[in-house]
Amino acid sequence: MEKTYHILVVDDHKDIRDLLQRFLCQHGLRVSTAADGEQLYQRMEKEHFDLLILDLMLPGKDGITLCREIRSQSHIPIIMLTALGEDIDRIIGLEVGADDYVPKPFNPRELLARIKSVLRRYFAIPNVDEQLSTSPIHYEFAHWHLNATTRELKDPSDTLVTLTSTEFTLLVAFLSHPHVVLSRDDLLRLVQGRGADVYDRAIDTLISRLRKKIEQDPKQPKLIKTIWGGGYQFSCEVSHG
Structure with missing residues (x-):
């Protein structure tokens, strides 16, 4: 990725925030963190982000609620994280506007691959043949x-x-x-x-x-x-x- 994308990791577990910040920064991403919805909104008011990694189980407003609120006013890509792995939880996440869903525990390399995939979809329009460079405006x-x-x-x-x-x-x-x-x-x-x-x-x-x-x-x-x-x-x- 030529551009240095800015990612916001929202998770109430400090060890997960720190792990992802270190790992993603090592792979060319700029990373900020937040522990809950309040910090998320404080960050978003002051800085521009290209993608959110949003934990489902958060203190205060949960990830589903936050995802629904953010999606009502922003196109920003959102990847949901959760310890719950049932299909119904994935479907709920997609229904409220998440772009992808990664259950915990996860391999950081898999999450990185998902981040790159979502960013490619967002910043470069693919088609069924995986190219739409000649598409009309x-x-x-x-x-x-x-x-x-x-x-x-x-x-x-x-x-x-x-x-x-x-x-x-x-x-x-x-x-x-x-x-x-x-x-x-x-x-x-x-x-x-x-x-x-x-x-x-x-x-x-x-x-x-x-x-x-x-x-x-x-x-x-x-x-x-x-x-x-x-x-x-x-x-x-x-x-x-």
Whole structure:
């Protein structure tokens, strides 16, 4: 990574904060730490961060609550850490806007790989073929507008709709391939990157999240249609430039 990215590690265990700070700094990242939500917000008011590593179990406001609050006002990538490893906890983390999820105990090298993967998705727009360097800057669909440079999505009433980095990447993939059936494998490679620990339910959760933001009736979607046995299809005309 050419840029020195600034990471904020939020965990109430000092040994974990110190371990991650040392390890990530050794691998070219700039790292700050916070012990709870209060310190997190104090840090974010004073400094710019490129990614948050957020523990699920925190004193005061827990990680789920903090993730939901931050996502309501910011696109910043978020990786959740937790000692809980059940699928339901992963799904909850994704539903409130986390970009990835790493259960404790974890190998710091795995976390580093996840960080790099999330940063690549956020700062360089991939597609299903893992390249979208020739993608247009602006997309128009069903009176919606997406600026791929600023990552701003506006609905037909010109209201700004916040997207997570994975939601943004997923939407760009659909807009770049209108009327094309994209399999779950295609979409999983897109949102998780090569070699990541992915599972089928993750993509369904992400699709559900995106539908809630762009569909008039998410239960009867007209834009992102489910193709039984095939995957998903963006069934709308798209203009771009």
